[in-house]
Amino acid sequence: MSGRKSTLEAFSFELVMTVIAIIALILIIAPSLVVLIVSFTSGFSLRFPPPGYSLRWYAELWNAWQLHFAAKNSLIVALWATGLSVVLGVAAALAISRSRALSARLLDSLFMSPLVLPALAFGLAALMLFSLVGLPVSPLTLVFGHTVVCVPYVVRNTVAALAQLEPTLLESSAVLGASRLYTFRRIVLPLIRPGVIAGAFIAFMSSFDNVPVSLFLRDAATDMLPIRMWQDLEGKLDVTIAALSGVLIIATVALVAVMERITGLSRRLTS
Amino acid sequence: MGAAPASRDVISYGMGLAAPLALFFLLFFVAPLLQLFWLSLHNDTAGLHWGLGQYLHFLTDPFSLSVLGSTLLLGAEVTAVCLVLGFPIAWLYQRVGPKLQTIIILIVLLPLLTSVVVRTFAWIVILGRQGIINATLQSLGIIDTPIKLLYTQFGVVIALAQVQMPLMTLPLITALGRIDPNLDDASCSLGAGSWRTFFKIVLPLSLPGVIAGCTLTYAAAITAFITQSLVGGGQMLFMPMYLYQQASTLQNWPFAAAISIIFLLAVLAVVSVFTTLGRMSRGYGGV
Numbered sequence: 001m002s003g004r005k006s007t008l009e010a011f012s013f014e015l016v017m018t019v020i021a022i023i024a025l026i027l028i029i030a031p032s033l034v035v036l037i038v039s040f041t042s043g044f045s046l047r048f049p050p051p052g053y054s055l056r057w058y059a060e061l062w063n064a065w066q067l068h069f070a071a072k073n074s075l076i077v078a079l080w081a082t083g084l085s086v087v088l089g090v091a092a093a094l095a096i097s098r099s100r101a102l103s104a105r106l107l108d109s110l111f112m113s114p115l116v117l118p119a120l121a122f123g124l125a126a127l128m129l130f131s132l133v134g135l136p137v138s139p140l141t142l143v144f145g146h147t148v149v150c151v152p153y154v155v156r157n158t159v160a161a162l163a164q165l166e167p168t169l170l171e172s173s174a175v176l177g178a179s180r181l182y183t184f185r186r187i188v189l190p191l192i193r194p195g196v197i198a199g200a201f202i203a204f205m206s207s208f209d210n211v212p213v214s215l216f217l218r219d220a221a222t223d224m225l226p227i228r229m230w231q232d233l234e235g236k237l238d239v240t241i242a243a244l245s246g247v248l249i250i251a252t253v254a255l256v257a258v259m260e261r262i263t264g265l266s267r268r269l270t271s
Numbered sequence: 272m273g274a275a276p277a278s279r280d281v282i283s284y285g286m287g288l289a290a291p292l293a294l295f296f297l298l299f300f301v302a303p304l305l306q307l308f309w310l311s312l313h314n315d316t317a318g319l320h321w322g323l324g325q326y327l328h329f330l331t332d333p334f335s336l337s338v339l340g341s342t343l344l345l346g347a348e349v350t351a352v353c354l355v356l357g358f359p360i361a362w363l364y365q366r367v368g369p370k371l372q373t374i375i376i377l378i379v380l381l382p383l384l385t386s387v388v389v390r391t392f393a394w395i396v397i398l399g400r401q402g403i404i405n406a407t408l409q410s411l412g413i414i415d416t417p418i419k420l421l422y423t424q425f426g427v428v429i430a431l432a433q434v435q436m437p438l439m440t441l442p443l444i445t446a447l448g449r450i451d452p453n454l455d456d457a458s459c460s461l462g463a464g465s466w467r468t469f470f471k472i473v474l475p476l477s478l479p480g481v482i483a484g485c486t487l488t489y490a491a492a493i494t495a496f497i498t499q500s501l502v503g504g505g506q507m508l509f510m511p512m513y514l515y516q517q518a519s520t521l522q523n524w525p526f527a528a529a530i531s532i533i534f535l536l537a538v539l540a541v542v543s544v545f546t547t548l549g550r551m552s553r554g555y556g557g558v
Contacts, residue, residue: 010465012465013469018363021359024356025379028382029378031397032382032393034397046401047401047406048402048406049406088292088295091289092289092292094284094288095285096289099286104289107286107289111296115487116486117535118490118493118531119494120496120511121304121307121531121532121535122300124307124527128307129306144299145299147295148299155292205383209387209388211387211388211497212494215496215515216518229386234500242392245386245388248385248386249389256384266372
C-alpha cells in the first residue's frame with residue numbers, strides 16, 4: 001500500500017463503505033436467524049421473540065406426510081434436472097466459449113435467456129405445449145422444465161471458467177504433442193472443474209427451490225415442496241412451516257459447509 | 272468449423288458440442304414460447320378466432336397497464352437498493368483477509384441457496400403486526416399501535432432486495448477481483464483521494480459486473496412470484512400474479528398468453544438496454 005495524501009478523506013471513504021457493507025450483511029443474514037429462533041417457539045403464533053421455546057413444531061413436522069411427499073418429489077426432480085443440465089450445459093459451454101462466430105454468440109444468448117425471461121411465462125408456455133401434444137404433467141415434464149431454467153447456471157459458470165483459461169497453456173500442451181482429448185482431460189477439465197461444480201450446485205438448489213415452472217407443471221400426484229409451502233402460507237401462517245424452514249436453513253448451511261470443505265465453494269464462485 | 276487446423280486453433284471446440292442443448296432448447300423452450308405467442312393471437316378462449324383482441328384489451332385497460340407499470344417500477348427500486356448495499360459488500364470483500372472473505376461469501380451465498388419461500392416467510396415474521404420491527408418500536412415507546420409494514424411497497428422492496436442481493440453481489444465481487452490493485456495505489460499516489468479513485472477508477476472498471484448484477488437482479492425481482500404475493504398480499508398485484516390468476520383461476524389462456532408476451536417484451540426491452548450499456552462499458556472494463 002502506498003501512502004495516501006489525505007488520511008481523513010481516505011478514512012471517511014472506508015468508514016462509509018464498511019458501515020454500509022456491515023448493514024447489508026446483517027440485512028442478508030437476519031431473516032434466516034429470525035426464522036430459526038421462531039421455529040423453536042412453544043406458542044401457536046409467529047410472535048417474535050417467542051413466549052417460550054420447545055421442539056413441538058419439529059415434532060409436528062415429523063407427521064406432516066404431505067410435506068414429506070412434496071420434499072421427496074422435489075429432490076428427485078432436482079437430481080435429474082441437475083444431471084441433465086451438467087451433461088448438456090458443459091458440452092455447450094465448450095462449443096460456444098471461445099468461438100467468435102455469430103452462431104456461438106446467438107446460442108449463448110439463447111442458453112442464457114431463461115435467466116432473465118420471466119420463468120412464470122415459460123412455465124405457462126410449457127404447460128400449454130405439453131397439453132397440446134398430449135403429454136400429461138409428470139415428473140418427466142417437470143425435469144424438462146426445470147432443466148431449461150437450471151442449465152444457464154452450468155453454462156454460465158463453465159463459460160466463465162473457460163474464459164479465464166490461459167490460451168498459452170493449451171497452445172503449449174499442443175506444441176508439446178498432446179492430443180486435443182488429452183489436453184482437455186489433463187489441462188482444461190481440472191481448471192474448469194470449479195466452475196462446473198459451482199454451476200451444478202446452484203442448478204440443483206435452484207431446481208429444488210423452483211416455483212414458477214413447478215407452479216404450472218405439477219399436479220397433486222407430483223406436489224413440489226416450495227409450492228406446498230407457499231400454499232400452506234397463503235392459507236394460514238402455520239408454525240409447522242417455520243419448523244420446516246428451520247430444517248431447510250440448517251440443511252442449506254450444512255450443505256454449503258460440506259461443499260466449502262470439499263471444493264472450496266466460496267473461492268470457486270468468485271474466481 | 273469443427274475441423275479447424277489443429278496447429279492454429281487448439282483452444283476452441285467444434286460447435287457440434289452445442290447441438291444437444293440447442294435441440295433441447297428448441298423443443299422445450301423455443302417451441303413452448305412460440306405456442307404461447309400463437310395462442311395470444313386469438314380472441315376467444317377456445318383459440319378459434321384470430322385477432323389482436325387480447326393485446327388491445329391489455330393495452331387499453333388502465334388496470335392492466337398499472338399492473339405492468341408497478342411491476343417495472345418495483346424492479347427498478349429493488350435493483351437500486353441491491354446496488355447501493357451490494358457494492359460495499361464487494362468492496363469490503365477485496366479488503367479483508369482470506370478467512371473473512373470466506374465468511375462474507377458464505378453470508379452472501381446463504382440466501383441465494385436458501386429456499387425463496389423460507390426467505391419470504393422470514394419477512395412475514397419480521398414485518399408482521401407482531402413481528403420483530405413492530406415489537407421493538409412498541410417496546411421503545413415510539414409507536415402505540417403496530418404500523419403496517421407487511422402488504423406495503425416498502426415491505427416488498429426490502430424483502431425482494433434481501434432475497435435478490437446475492438445476484439447483485441456475486442458479479443460485483445468477481446468484477447472487483449479482476450481489477451489490478453496497483454491501479455488503486457497508482458491513483459492514490461498520483462494524488463487522487465479515495466472517493467475520487469473509487470468513482471474514477473474502481474466504479475468504471477467494475478461496470479461490466481455492475482451491469483451483469485443489475486440485469487440479473489432486475490429480472491429476478493420482477494418475476495419473484497412468491498415474495499411479491501406473500502409480502503405484497505392481495506391488495507398489490509404484479510405481473511406474475513396477474514398472469515397466474517388469468518391462467519389458473521380464470522382459465523383465460525389466450526389473455527394469460529398475451530400478458531406473458533407483453534411481460535416478456537418488457538423484460539427484453541429492459542435487458543437490452545442493460546446489454547447495450549454493458550457493451551459500451553466494455554471499453555472501460557477491457558483492461
